[in-house]
Amino acid sequence: MRLTRRDFVKYTGFGAASLLGMSFLGCMTKETTKDTLIIGYAEDLKLRGDPAKIDRSIPKFCVLERLIEYDLSSDDFVPSLAKKWDVESGGKRIVFELKKGILFSDGAEMDANAVKFTYDILVVRKHSVAPRSVEVIDDHTVAFNFDEAWVLNFAKLQDVHGLGVMSPKSVKPEGDPNGTLVDLIGTGPFKVVEYVENQYTVLEPNRYWFEQTGLEPKIKKLIVKVIPDEDTRVLALRSGEVDVLIDNYHGGYDYTPRNQLSALKKDGFKILTKNIPYTWIVVFNYRKEPFNDIEMRRAVNYAINRDEIAKIFDGWVRPAWNGMFPPEVPGMAEANIRYEYNPEKAKEIVNGKDVGEITLIVNKSQSDQILVAQLVQQQLKNVGLNIKLETLEKGVYKQKRNSGDYNLRIYYIGGSERTFYMRIFWRFLPPEKPWKVYMSDNVTEKAIAVVKEFDKTKRRQKFIEFYKALYEEAGVAPLYYEVVAVAEKPNVEGIKFEYSEPRFYSTYVKA
Amino acid sequence: MLRYIARRALQIIPTILGISIISFSLLYIFPGDPAEFIVEARYGVEPTQEMVEKIRIEMGLDKPFVVQYFNWLSKAVRGDFGISWTEDKTVMEVILERLPISAELFFATFAISVVFALILGVISAVHKDKAIDHICRIYSLLGISIPSFWLGLILIWIFSVQLHLLPAFGCCELKHLILPVLTWCFSFMAIKTRFVRASLLEELSKNYVITARAKGLPEKLVVFRHALRNALIPIITYFSLSLHHLIVGSIMVEVVFSWPGLGSLLVESVFKRDFPVVQALVFLSGVLLITMNLVVDLLYAVIDPRIRYGD
Incomplete structure (x- = not known):
């Protein structure tokens, strides 16, 4: 068969149109993606x-x-690289069987020696989270001693x-x-x-x-x-x-500024947040006057309008009305705690007492906390407390904290999920250290009971008792529950x- | 000449000692216990009393201040500033890793600033009180007044966010260099432009310039062959002294543009309380400034043969 010029044009034109159509259809059916994700x-x-x-x-x-x-x-x-484990010696020894392959x-291969x-x-x-020792039992069994x-x-x-x-x-x-x-x-x-x-x-x-x-x-x-x-x-x-931008959620620094999240969202960026068991609080120097007095600690809790504090962060954090941790934390919802904003009650308590000037210290390197401290200062002034706010360089803050040279300070409890339990220890359990936030016979006993309990149902009850004891003694003044954010x-x-x-x-x- | 060099070299010793005392004292000027800082930096945990005491003895922090200072100085003069508390390397290793990155930024800025400051300064002086002089003077004022971090962010917003022409951060390619250099040049050049203008105007008001003009020499020759050559002596001195900016002169620019040079290192080290690094950077910056001062003094004779040193 002889191919005329017209046939050639016809067939190639048809072929090209088909290819174009197929590629168009391909585009329609399969989304093209970039092969690299860049994180800031x-x-x-x-x-x-x-x-x-x-x-x-x-x-x-x-x-x-x-x-x-x-x-x-x-x-x-829950298991990850370990398949299962046995708790021995009352909990001082944990023997893990590792997943194979x-x-x-x-x-x-990942084995007991690598562990x-x-x-x-x-x-x-x-290291503060180190076991006492680790023993290899066989290639896939390893024991931790504490x-x-x-x-x-x-x-x-x-x-x-x-x-x-x-x-x-x-x-x-x-x-x-x-x-x-x-x-x-x-x-x-x-x-x-x-x-x-x-x-x-x-x-x-x-x-x-x-x-x-x-x-x-x-x-x-x-x-x-x-x-x-x-x-x-x-x-x-x-x-x-x-x-993508991701936060370092460790402690009030190196995160995407909360006041820019709404602007980013408005401009079409996606903001993902995850609530974490991390709460910013006012710590009382409960070893000295005036906050060795439970009534004064209650007055501070009455005086703080947590909604106003959360507004500093443009609605990206939640006000801490429901206790020391957000409601999703084990036992927190059942503890049924509700802080009350009642400046009149706070005034009543404060009026009868001559407390003089109260020093509130805040770490300057946590810039958002300076705003929080300023608002707390204002709210406490409104109920008659004369607050001197000291915005301190990290080293001075620690020095004052360690020497007890303050009345109130802005600090945090909890952390990411995986730090939750250790921070109970680092903030509430003996031995007494400058970074502990509140310890009393009752609260400490209940906090110890939480971490000593291996059964999670019983532990939940002990959590509730611990939260309630802390609330009743007004051990801390929770301000807001932190989040971790991703902007993408x-x-x-x-x-x-x-x-x-x-x-x-x-x-x-x-x- | 040799006697002069020896005398000048001896004269800088007390100044260097002064700098060394200040540098070493930073450890104690900063609030807080240095032993606690070491524990935190080394182990990343809140320090216990036991850990603090152990570190105090291990690092010799239990010894009197003077003993600690001389121990530090005897090593520092040999370039041994100890081990970084956060990096697990010697301080010199940490500094030398960052030095070329800072040098790249500094010398690019320095070269551009010198050339344009000379051009703008001369134009401004030659056209004193005319429109172009006013523009140059307004620029100088702005350059000195506008903070680098603000200008840097504005430039990022224009060239990266709006125009997508240049990267907002990073190093060490040419495209990464443009915005930081532009930002730094803006202030670096402004001061120098003012200085060139002032020096040249001073020379242009001198009698020999009036004589040259009276003799009927063309203005170009009067300015470039006579006045500018004489004005160059203080200009070169001033420019050379700015070489000490190499060490930590670009802190804000490096921080804004994520440029991992010595300026960023200083900021990081201050925040992490890595005092051996802070001490070394402060000390080396001071020593570089004094050394440049000495070199410039000695170069006077080369630049201007009329200057002699009493030998």
């Missing part, structure tokens, strides 16, 4: 040097996994101040707990492929994790860029240079919070 974060991830000092966020929840996790909603410690991102190596890093440093028999032993193993299981090859000399971190190798969904100190870290999916979970990675690269200045971070998101471009999908932390394993970025 305030701090360097510290992936070299002392392995105990790696950053508390991304390396710990993207690269490493722990033996167990803590689920706040059920108040359960879990691979580090370099292909080596021992990891926790020995904390043991040799006498000094005390309490539920905090579980909390320590998943606390953000500690570590997730890392390969002994992560350090040099290999397997030496005193060694230097050279290449963080974990079992988590991502592996570190490039790290430039103080600039950026490049992570890629850990194929073994995805094979194990049966999930498909939707991004090829996760890049974490270090942007210390909070305004620059927001501008970087607005300019499109980063896709509209084309980012699939970020979800697990245990207070944003996870990226099913995240993708629409092109």
